[in-house]
Amino acid sequence: MSREDVEALRKTLNPLEWAQEMELEFLDEENAAFPYEVILSCVSDYTPKPHETDNPVYVGIDFGRYRDATVITAVERTGEEKLRIILTRELRNQDFNTQLATILDLINSLNPAAVYVDKTGLGIPLYEMLSRKAGQIIGVTITAAVKEALVVTLSNAMRSGRLVIPASEEKLITQLRVFRAVQHGPRLGYGAGGREHDDYVISLALAVYAASRHGEDEAMAARFWSWG
Numbered sequence: 001m002s003r004e005d006v007e008a009l010r011k012t013l014n015p016l017e018w019a020q021e022m023e024l025e026f027l028d029e030e031n032a033a034f035p036y037e038v039i040l041s042c043v044s045d046y047t048p049k050p051h052e053t054d055n056p057v058y059v060g061i062d063f064g065r066y067r068d069a070t071v072i073t074a075v076e077r078t079g080e081e082k083l084r085i086i087l088t089r090e091l092r093n094q095d096f097n098t099q100l101a102t103i104l105d106l107i108n109s110l111n112p113a114a115v116y117v118d119k120t121g122l123g124i125p126l127y128e129m130l131s132r133k134a135g136q137i138i139g140v141t142i143t144a145a146v147k148e149a150l151v152v153t154l155s156n157a158m159r160s161g162r163l164v165i166p167a168s169e170e171k172l173i174t175q176l177r178v179f180r181a182v183q184h185g186p187r188l189g190y191g192a193g194g195r196e197h198d199d200y201v202i203s204l205a206l207a208v209y210a211a212s213r214h215g216e217d218e219a220m221a222a223r224f225w226s227w228g
Helices: 003-010 015-021 036-042 096-110 123-133 144-159 170-178 199-227
Strands: 057-062 070-077 083-091 114-118 137-140 163-166 180-184 187-191
Touching (some): 036 170, 057 096, 057 199, 070 096, 070 199, 083 096, 083 170, 083 199, 096 123, 114 199, 123 137, 144 163, 144 199, 170 199
Parallel strands (some): 083 163
Antiparallel strands (some): 057 070, 070 083, 180 187
């Protein structure tokens, strides 16, 4: 098989399929928060078009600290009640003011129904600045219990087939693969472990959680008005 043949084949496979089939990479499923088959079932070959949707949009922002970047993820709720990723944006090596300007531009262009923001540690100053400039910002302090709730909500969306991930999102797919559940005493802990990153996973989990919570509020409001 020539190099050209290999490259042509690679274009027909998503990152998970390529790692397993062509690089013979062993996918360790033990303690995987998101098993290979679950991730693969969510991957679809489409081109996200964030500025061409009339569907409700929900945004999750994981603020970078130490070695991680700030990652922004937006999902839309389609008419089939799917949550489809329409944007991911990584902000690396940028000061607070530059990040703030970029995020505000995205919020203005996407007009999201809700923006769930990590306000843990170094995320607090950015959250406070954002909340003063945009009304739909909801801060989330990511404790161990909250992180578990975020991961479980994301896992449920994936296992039920409601989440749709573009095949081009290689960083996200890679991080989902290495994300683990580890027992810490009576509670499960979640993370990438080692030198891996989980910023894309947490950003997505915040967006999906925003869609879940906001959807519940809309449904409750609809039931309330129907009773009247």
